[in-house]
Amino acid sequence: MAEIPPVAVNFEECTVNAIHPVDPRTDPRWRQLAEGPAGGLFTSPPWIQAVCDSYDFTPEARISVAPDGIPVGGFAWVTVSDMRGDRISALPFCDRADPMLSAPEAWAGLADDALATGTPLTMRCFSDNPATTDPRLRAAGEAAWHGTPLECTEEELHARISSTSRRNIKMADRNNVTVVASTELDAVHAFHRLHVRLRKNKYRLLAQPVEFFERIWQQFTGADGVITLLAEVDGEVAAGAMYLVWGDTLYYKFGASLSEYLPMRPNDALYWNALKLALSRGLRSVDWGISDLDQPGLVSYKRKWASEEHRVVTLRGGPDPTPKTEVGTMLGELTRLFTEPTVPDDISTQAGALLYRHFC
CATH class of the missing domain: 3.40.630.30 (Gcn5-related N-acetyltransferase (GNAT))
Known part of the structure; x- marks a missing residue:
């Protein structure tokens, strides 16, 4: 756009x-x-x-x-x-x-x-x-x-996302990747453990404390406004994301995955399930957040999900x-x-x- x-x-x-x-x-x-x-x-x-x-x-x-x-x-x-x-x-x-x-x-x-x-x-x-x-x-x-507008049906949205995303969703299904949505604190803790591993092993960065995630959950859970999606393979958590609802938008705030599971496309399964979740709740958009311009791979990935693109300035x-x-x-x-x-x-x-x- x-x-x-x-x-x-x-x-x-x-x-x-x-x-x-x-x-x-x-x-x-x-x-x-x-x-x-x-x-x-x-x-x-x-x-x-x-x-x-x-x-x-x-x-x-x-x-x-x-x-x-x-x-x-x-x-x-x-x-x-x-x-x-x-x-x-x-x-x-x-x-x-x-x-x-x-x-x-x-x-x-x-x-x-x-x-x-x-x-x-x-x-x-x-x-x-x-x-x-x-x-x-x-x-x-x-x-x-990037943000994906949702004034459409699930079938229309599926047709709008990239062909690569559609193939990867099918691949995740063939690889028996299952996505579980939870509003419980236990899921937040499971995601945080994954978050710590990713930031430590891939980026050599520290993660925000689990208390921060717990307080987010406390603030948003009363309005059913915090949802954790966990992608599992044979009972093991392969990827996860934490979403928050405010107004008519589902916000992607945190995401993490394990590199050994990436060929099974758990992140594509997560993104698609987040879009379906937002549609089922009657929300008008999914906000995928910001990406640094020196991360062209991440920018390209978010473009695949029928998203609009704008600039955020510091x-x-x-x-x-x-x-x-x-x-x-x-x-x-x-x-x-x-x-x-x-x-x-x-x-x-x-x-x-x-x-x-x-x-x-």
């Missing part, structure tokens, strides 16, 4: 609505925005609550309120102060957290307090968000986003982030040590719980 050009906003001429500080976890006006067309998973109260509870963050947010009392804009961030220094993330540990705006002029004033601190600020949003034209912000990176405000210091070098070296093949997975898991907070 062609890129939508950003809407230019004259920030000097905009009439600023009333700006109010709010707690995005509890304020009903923030929830109203998050549940509206400009909202999304990563600006939703339960997601922000799960992140802040897991990493001991205190979120800040501003909403723009029109003269009639209707909230028309919202922007949230977290200030992080640790051994890496001070920085503002809007928001941490998410694919993107677009400012929620009912109109371009609703952006005016929302970021003033965050930018006035003089602390480096980083945010990610769609490239057509009005915030991208704010002269106080500068582009610092770009990623690809924006920075205030001074540049602190260059890599001895602390950053130390964190990198600790990560390397704790992901050595000889290190037991449970030790790597504990290391992730101790250190992951500092990676935002």
Whole structure:
């Protein structure tokens, strides 16, 4: 799909609505925005609550309120102060957290307090968000986003996905790959173990702590909004993914698989089952998240699922982030040590719980 050009906003001429500080976890006006067309998973109260509870963050947010009392804009961030220094993330540990705006002029004033601190600020949003034209912000990176619209039948969707995907789905079926969908915490734990193994053995990275996944489950399970899909071969978990529902969208948030099972195509079985699940629940789309542009294989894979593609930009405000210091070098070296093949997975898991907070 062609890129939508950003809407230019004259920030000097905009009439600023009333700006109010709010707690995005509890304020009903923030929830109203998050549940509206400009909202999304990563600006939703339960997601922000799960992140802040897991990493001991205190979120800040501003909403723009029109003269009639209707909230028309919202922007949230977290200030992080640790051994890496001070920085503002809007928001941490998410694919993107677009400012929620009912109109371009609703952006005016929302970021003033965050930018006035003089602390480096980083945010990610769609490239057509009005915030991208704010002269106080500068582009610092770009990623690809994919999402599959679902205003169709299962048969129509099956015809729309790539022929390669259709062949791989059949191959997974021939290889007796079975996909189990679960809303239980045990499935989250099974997925996390797989997640730790993948990040450690393939990427030499630590995984986010299991407590984070548990808090996500706690926040979303009451609304039947968290589903774990596990692809099994002969009773062994070969691949898995964790999905969250917010509004009318199924969000793919975490995925992992074991390399020895990849020829059996468990990931294709997972993707197809996620699409069927979303259709069965009457959802309007599946959000596959973002992919770095230096991962062409992943970008190509997501394109196969009848998806639309847009760009997500990283924006920075205030001074540049602190260059890599001895602390950053130390964190990198600790990560390397704790992901050595000889290190037991449970030790790597504990290391992730101790250190992951500092990676935002």
